[in-house]
Amino acid sequence: GAGVSQSPRYKVAKRGQDVALRCDPISGHVSLFWYQQALGQGPEFLTYFQNEAQLDKSGLPSDRFFAERPEGSVSTLKIQRTQQEDSAVYLCASRQGDSPLHFGNGTRLTVT
Amino acid sequence: QKEVEQNSGPLSVPEGAIASLNCTYSDRGSQSFFWYRQYSGKSPELIMFIYSNGDKEDGRFTAQLNKASQYVSLLIRDSQPSDSATYLCAVKDRGRRALTFGSGTRLQVQP
Numbered sequence: 001g002a003g004v005s006q007s008p009r010y011k012v013a014k015r016g017q018d019v020a021l022r023c024d025p026i027s028g029h030v031s032l033f034w035y036q037q038a039l040g041q042g043p044e045f046l047t048y049f050q051n052e053a054q055l056d057k058s059g060l061p062s063d064r065f066f067a068e069r070p071e072g073s074v075s076t077l078k079i080q081r082t083q084q085e086d087s088a089v090y091l092c093a094s095r096q097g098d099s100p101l102h103f104g105n106g107t108r109l110t111v112t
Numbered sequence: 113q114k115e116v117e118q119n120s121g122p123l124s125v126p127e128g129a130i131a132s133l134n135c136t137y138s139d140r141g142s143q144s145f146f147w148y149r150q151y152s153g154k155s156p157e158l159i160m161f162i163y164s165n166g167d168k169e170d171g172r173f174t175a176q177l178n179k180a181s182q183y184v185s186l187l188i189r190d191s192q193p194s195d196s197a198t199y200l201c202a203v204k205d206r207g208r209r210a211l212t213f214g215s216g217t218r219l220q221v222q223p
Contacts, residue, residue, distance in 0.1 A: 033210055042116075042200050042213035043156065056210060091155060100146070101211065103155040 002026075004104035006092050012110045013082045021077045021107045025094030033101065034067055034077050035091040043091055049075060082111045115139060116203050118214035126222050131188040133217050135201030138182070144204040145177055145184045146211060151197045159199070160186065191221045 005024040013019050025032050030051055035043035036059075045059040051072035060067070064083075069075040079086055089108050093101040117136045125131045133147075144163050148156035162168045162175040162184065174187040184203075188195055198216040205212065 031209060035213075040120075040215070042118075042202075042215045045210040045212065048209050050209075056208070059210075100158045100161060103157070105155050 004092055004094050004102050006090075006104035006107050008107060009105065010108050010110075012112060015083060015111055016081055018078065018080045019082055019109065021079075021090050021109070023075045023077070023092030023094075023104060025073065025075070025092070026096075026102055027073075029094035029096045029102075030072075031095050032069060032075050033093045034075070035093065036061075037089045037091055037106070039088075046077070046090075079109075082109075084111050087111045115212050116201055116214035118199075118201050118217045120215055121218040122220050123217055124220045124222060125191050127191060127193060129191050129221075131191045131195065131219055131221070133186040133188075133199050133201075133219065135184045135186075135214055136182055137184070137201075137203045137212075139203070139205050140179075140182065141206040142182075142203045143206050145175070146202040146204070147173075147175060147184075147186045148200040148202060148213075149195075149197045150200055150216065156200055188219075191219075193221045193223050195219060196221045 032049040034046040037043045047067045048056040049069040064080045066078045089106040091106045093103045146161045147159045150156045160175045162177045168175045172189045176185045200216045201214040202211040
């Protein structure tokens with residue numbers, strides 16, 4: 001596709017609900033990253049995939065956060081038993097080789 | 113100490129002036145440095161990247177890197193109201209694929 005596509009654009013979840021956020025990277029991009037951006041802060045790294053392999057998940061804040069990319073293209077970030085502190089914009093980015101990161105428009109998650 | 117530090121601002125400059133945005137980083141092994149612009153409610157977009165000490169110019173933008181001082185800056189010449197946004201400094205450390213971002217500096221260009 002022309003750019004990184006994320007869905008849904010907005011998600012409101014009640015505390016305790018599970019959510020799934022989708023990222024469709026630029027076609028052919030091997031590397032895929034998830035970032036979390038709280039209001040007024042810079043993006044914080046969550047996890048990184050190279051093709052289908054999750055090579056770095058050091059930024060996932062708890063075991064309630066889980067990400068997958070089973071076929072090396074589309075990725076899903078799942079948050080179980082959402083808490084209010086999970087409210088943030090979740091950004092997905094992809095790149096090929098050492099080219100610059102291309103970000104999607106993000107999913108704004110609000111946990112009530 | 114945060115790995116990448118930026119003054120949150122807002123930095124207010126008049127239209128036509130030079131805006132100077134600064135960033136310091138803690139890891140001496142950092143290899144690559146990026147400046148992203150983020151409009152409110154939008155995703156970050158890359159402005160410039162720099163790998164080597166010195167200056168790199170692209171149109172109205174100049175990135176400056178001083179690895180000895182662990183300092184990187186972005187100069188915006190002839191600032192326009194459309195430059196009003198948050199500017200994020202990002203650093204790529206040796207051995208890591210991910211970028212580490214600062215909290216951003218909000219720039220306001222007054223018409």
